[in-house]
Amino acid sequence: MKKFRKIGEALARTDIFFYTLIWLSVLTFVGTIAQRYVGLYQAQHTYFSSWYFWFGYLPLPGAYPAMWITFIGLVAKLIFKTRWVWKDSGTIIMHFGGALLLFGGFLTAYFSEEGNMAIMEGEKTQFVSDYHKVELTVVETTAKNEKDRVYAFSEGWLKEGEILEHKELPVRLEVQKYCENCRIRRRSGTGEMNPMGGGGADLSQFKGFAKRFEMLSAPSEVEAEQNRSGIQYRVRGADESDNKIFISFLYMDHDVEITAGDRTFRIVLQKEQRQVPFTVELVDFEQGLHPGTGMARSYKSVIHLIDGDIKEKRVIQMNEPLRYKGYTLFQSSFVQGQGPMMAQTSVFAVVKNMGRLFPYISSLIMCFGLLIHLGIQIPKLIRRRKETNA
Known part of the structure; x- marks a missing residue:
């Protein structure tokens, strides 16, 4: 028990809290400046919604560990270094309100959509499109009186070398390239052989948009919503004419369509949908x-x-x-x-936002604690002034 108390008292040290606040101030300054160059979304995820970030070859802590240290230190202060007496009740309530505010921030950071x-x-509709995340969907087109069946693969799966498959799908997709922001370039050369890239690429392996254009990575836009993601993949298990390499982009005019026997599928890259x-x-x-x-x-x-x-x-x-x-x-x-x-x-x-009400509740609690603290301290100050004047 004594060892546990020593650990708690060490976590409650005010110098830890002091230096953590300095680091949070540095992150706020750097993150604010970075918004001009990389945009709000990227700056937030690099400095604030992260456990660490890279400064050259040096890993530095992001806002997540700093906020957790602050929260744990505040709770440790309440438990191990607080005198539970009436004259300190205002301070106790204010500390509790601060801890509640940080807990609300945790709920917002981890669970908000x-x-x-x-x-x-x-x-x-009953679907919401995410602002930033994308997904690759394989939609099976059914009869008019039936609902289409949708198989969605989240952005985390859209990596080079990944194989996208489902037990109910007769086809599988082999991811060859994915870029968060892409540009397209017309393929040079004519016929079935493309002279680009040394020995050239066999254009007979490509179909649709991919046969005429190639996909290249581009720097991310400052406004993340303006990024146009793209993916290149090879289809396996479809009819022979559709076992090719395809490209899909966000907001593409025409979806990729493939057939496997008597089943027809559309492949669409879109913003992640949530019901x-x-x-x-x-x-x-x-x-x-x-x-x-x-x-x-x-x-x-x-x-x-x-x-x-x-x-x-x-x-x-x-x-x-x-x-x-x-x-x-x-x-x-x-x-x-x-x-x-x-x-x-x-x-x-x-x-x-699960933490939407916490700022209001915690602010009221801290104001209440401040009023109690003033109510206790002001009469003491008045008495001291009277005694001094006397």
Whole structure:
């Protein structure tokens, strides 16, 4: 027990907390400067949402270990170095509020989800597209009265040499190349042999887009959402004419289609899809403009929120989000309608944040603790001043 207490008292040392705060200040400064050059998303993942990062050949701790040291030190201070007496009650409450704030930050960092939901007027969906993560999906096209079967492979599997397969799929995909941001270049040469790269590449092994273009890695964009990911893969197990090398990009105009016997598949590289426990149907979208200009003043979406047998009419507009089952839907933007129907598309930012309420709760607790501390200390100061004046 004494050994355990010594460890706790060592963790509660204020000098550890002091130097940790200095390092967090350094990370904040460096990360803020880095945003200009690598973008917000990359800077956040390099310095703040990481256990370590590389400074040349030197590994340095990221914000995760620094925050854990701060949290553990604060809890150790409460347990091992706190006098549980009334006159220190305000300080105890403030320390507890600070620990609760850090715990809420942990929930947000590890369990929060963000994405967007784009819905055309008259349509409905229950899927959210991630802002950054991508996935490769193999979609089996079925009869009209049946739902398509979707087999999704997350971004972690999209590495050179990986084999993407599923027990219910007759085909498998061998990943040859994947890049977070790609550019394309037309293949030189004609006929079945490509003279590029020494002995050349046999173009008969390529099909579709890959036969005319090659995929090259490009530097990441400052705004991560502008990256256009791509993947090159070889199909095995399909019909002979489709056992080729294909390329898929984000937002590709035409999906790769292959057949295996009497089964037809589409292969699509897309933003990672997450299913939410309810359905949103867009009834109407309204856009308000500033008088005499084409500038948008406000957006408003009238939706049906469908959850099982429940169907409610709701309105989502700027500064008035929809909150339901832990998810928050914000009116983000829209896509102007085109074609004869001119149906507009409303885009919602969808956030699930388990730690959303912790900053409010912990701030109230710390304010309450501060008031108690002042209530205890101010009368003492007044008495001392009176005694000094006397």
